[in-house]
Amino acid sequence: MEKKIRVLIVKPGLDGHDRGAKVIARALRDAGMEVIYTGLRQTPKMIVNAALQEDVDVIGLSILSGAHMTLVPRVLELLKAAGLKDRLVFVGGIIPQEDAHELKALGVLQVYGPGTSTTQVIADIHAALKAA
Amino acid sequence: MDLVKRVLNGDPNCVSRLLTLVESESPQGADALDLLFPHTGKAHMIGITGPSGSGKSTLVNRLAVMIADTRESKVGIIAVDPTSPFSGGALLGDRVRMRYLAPREDIFIRSMATRGALGGLAGAIDEAVLVLDAAGYDPLLIETVGAGQSEVDIARLAHTTVVVEVPGLGDDIQAAKAGILEIADILVVNKSDRPQAQAAASALKTMLELGEEIRQGQQGMIEKMWKVPLVMTSALNGDGVADVYEAIADHRRFLLDTDGIYQQDAHRMKDLLERLIRERLFNDWQAVVHQERYAQLLDQVSHRKLSPRMALKELLGDVTI
Numbered sequence: 001m002e003k004k005i006r007v008l009i010v011k012p013g014l015d016g017h018d019r020g021a022k023v024i025a026r027a028l029r030d031a032g033m034e035v036i037y038t039g040l041r042q043t044p045k046m047i048v049n050a051a052l053q054e055d056v057d058v059i060g061l062s063i064l065s066g067a068h069m070t071l072v073p074r075v076l077e078l079l080k081a082a083g084l085k086d087r088l089v090f091v092g093g094i095i096p097q098e099d100a101h102e103l104k105a106l107g108v109l110q111v112y113g114p115g116t117s118t119t120q121v122i123a124d125i126h127a128a129l130k131a132a
Numbered sequence: 133m134d135l136v137k138r139v140l141n142g143d144p145n146c147v148s149r150l151l152t153l154v155e156s157e158s159p160q161g162a163d164a165l166d167l168l169f170p171h172t173g174k175a176h177m178i179g180i181t182g183p184s185g186s187g188k189s190t191l192v193n194r195l196a197v198m199i200a201d202t203r204e205s206k207v208g209i210i211a212v213d214p215t216s217p218f219s220g221g222a223l224l225g226d227r228v229r230m231r232y233l234a235p236r237e238d239i240f241i242r243s244m245a246t247r248g249a250l251g252g253l254a255g256a257i258d259e260a261v262l263v264l265d266a267a268g269y270d271p272l273l274i275e276t277v278g279a280g281q282s283e284v285d286i287a288r289l290a291h292t293t294v295v296v297e298v299p300g301l302g303d304d305i306q307a308a309k310a311g312i313l314e315i316a317d318i319l320v321v322n323k324s325d326r327p328q329a330q331a332a333a334s335a336l337k338t339m340l341e342l343g344e345e346i347r348q349g350q351q352g353m354i355e356k357m358w359k360v361p362l363v364m365t366s367a368l369n370g371d372g373v374a375d376v377y378e379a380i381a382d383h384r385r386f387l388l389d390t391d392g393i394y395q396q397d398a399h400r401m402k403d404l405l406e407r408l409i410r411e412r413l414f415n416d417w418q419a420v421v422h423q424e425r426y427a428q429l430l431d432q433v434s435h436r437k438l439s440p441r442m443a444l445k446e447l448l449g450d451v452t453i
Binding site: 001004005006025026028029030031032033034035036037038039041043045046048049052053054055082083084102 | 144145148149151152155156158173215217219220221222223224225228231235236237241242243245247389433439
């Protein structure tokens, strides 16, 4: 059996808008990936623990609360501390351009805004895993 | 082998990595399992099964906290959800109901997809439990996919099988049909706050008692027979969960007192070995069967000149494996 791509889709922090996360989770499932969905209000510690236990290749963070500049760097920091620096991280939500640049500089693979096609996300994941 | 040593020391990164390796059937994972095997057989395996939405994950969430807090042992959880037969992908959502466990380091949760297995568990479940067992997780809570009438593999794997039912799923004839009720060591009626809960519990209890009478009639009075307890819970608010925990502990004591635990393990190992033999033979059939002859016979079958059974006889008649 070939190795399946495993993806963790999470909603970090205090933000109940999970439609985008569910759409992405469903699209990745239909693209043949194993998607672990953890639900709302996840702390960075919970996210990293889940990533570790599930041995995911990719972590998708969906944030519409505006707290991305606090939450995302913290997740990246804890991932590094847990020995999971090699995992791909992407962020989706309402993220201003300059923040997106900063997040990418910190190691986020891609930042997706409203209207992104799911095909694009799937293609990016395949390309990034191939390169890794 | 470094990976093996670190798994034995309980390094969660290595446990996680090895689970991936055995799940993808890599030779490296298989080699590691060979070395870990002598260190397994310690964990008590508790199966949790029942229909979709009956509250399995919520119950597992409650039980895991209770066990980890009272026994001060590391608890392992494997939660299985179905793989899509169309895309091969899966949405594994059991962690949503296990959010209290997520930040804890003494509870290890792994979501597994069925990857084509049909009995309610994942293809590599036998290997996955060995990994967690060797790493010192005890007990292991194994949650099946939403199960109904035929997903009964968990009974072969687990020492104690907990079947979670809910009110409103059918009448007493549903309860009398063959299926997951037969495999229960402990029967839980969850969502006990629902109006129909008491009626459902009564119907299930009648069926359990009937089953016991029949078994006794067939086998004579056995000195020690396990009497399946029925426990009412509301897993969401925690009512009755302590009773489930106690029933599990009782069942474990019963298994130890009656040597049932060794008989179970013997069965489990037989299943495991037979599965490996079957898989090997199955995978190697193309090497045994003459390919050209196979194509010819298939053509004849397609044209209704030969029945599939006759073709089989032609192909394998004199083959001994």
